[in-house]
Amino acid sequence: MMITIPQVLTQDQVAALRALINHADAPWVDGRVTAGHQGASVKHNQQFDELSDAAAQAQAMVLHALECHPGFISAALPHRVYPPLFNRYGPGMAFGAHVDGAIRLHPHTGEKLRTDISATLFLNAPEDYDGGTLQIIDTYGTHAVKLPAGDLVLYPATSLHQVTPVTRGERLACFFWIESLVRDDTRRSIAYDLDTAIQRLNQTGADRAGIDTLVGCYHNLLRQWVTT
Numbered sequence: 735m736m737i738t739i740p741q742v743l744t745q746d747q748v749a750a751l752r753a754l755i756n757h758a759d760a761p762w763v764d765g766r767v768t769a770g771h772q773g774a775s776v777k778h779n780q781q782f783d784e785l786s787d788a789a790a791q792a793q794a795m796v797l798h799a800l801e802c803h804p805g806f807i808s809a810a811l812p813h814r815v816y817p818p819l820f821n822r823y824g825p826g827m828a829f830g831a832h833v834d835g836a837i838r839l840h841p842h843t844g845e846k847l848r849t850d851i852s853a854t855l856f857l858n859a860p861e862d863y864d865g866g867t868l869q870i871i872d873t874y875g876t877h878a879v880k881l882p883a884g885d886l887v888l889y890p891a892t893s894l895h896q897v898t899p900v901t902r903g904e905r906l907a908c909f910f911w912i913e914s915l916v917r918d919d920t921r922r923s924i925a926y927d928l929d930t931a932i933q934r935l936n937q938t939g940a941d942r943a944g945i946d947t948l949v950g951c952y953h954n955l956l957r958q959w960v961t962t
């Protein structure tokens with residue numbers, strides 16, 4: 735399931751994040767520092783030093799916003815979230831087709847995190863740059879994603895994906911991975927649809943007993959499916 739979630743960050747939060755990471759003295763390094771063997775050969779971008787103090791502040795801001803967002807919780811059913819990383823692409827930079835690594839080591843604890851979901855949170859406006867489109871390739875074709883600042887896309891980490899070359903301006907984004915409580919994408923998608931339907935029924939004043947039965951089904955499905 736690929737899903738876009740609008741306004742995970744407010745415009746004020748986007749501005750605060752950008753002030754933190756996108757200034758002249760900010761510690762940007764070659765993006766290949768976190769790429770695996772397959773990724774390194776096709777990755778050409780810059781990445782914010784994930785161990786810097788500014789990164790810690792920026793990561794905390796993003797993680798807090800995610801924890802507070804019901805749409806994110808419903809779609810991802812997060813168990814653990816990798817501390818968000820930040821990247822930027824100037825003219826000529828791109829990231830060729832690759833599949834993200836299955837396991838990431840937590841940069842502070844060394845804990846192994848299974849990447850079930852890949853996430854990109856856009857930090858500047860699509861009008862700020864040409865190219866730099868995230869393309870996600872699955873069995874239904876190629877999906878082009880280029881979202882307003884503050885919007886998030888989630889997609890299965892099993893997907894082949896790439897970022898097309900930037901030809902003008904600069905693309906600034908945050909990216910991270912989620913180990914979900916529900917590992918299987920199809921099951922997670924069903925749980926999300928069911929939760930979304932229950933929310934709609936709540937908002938439209940549907941029969942209470944019927945809603946309660948569906949809520950029971952939702953939790954009892956999760957009880958079957960949660961893997962941790």
Ligand code: NI
Nearest residue numbers: 832833834895
């Ligand atoms: Ni990737």
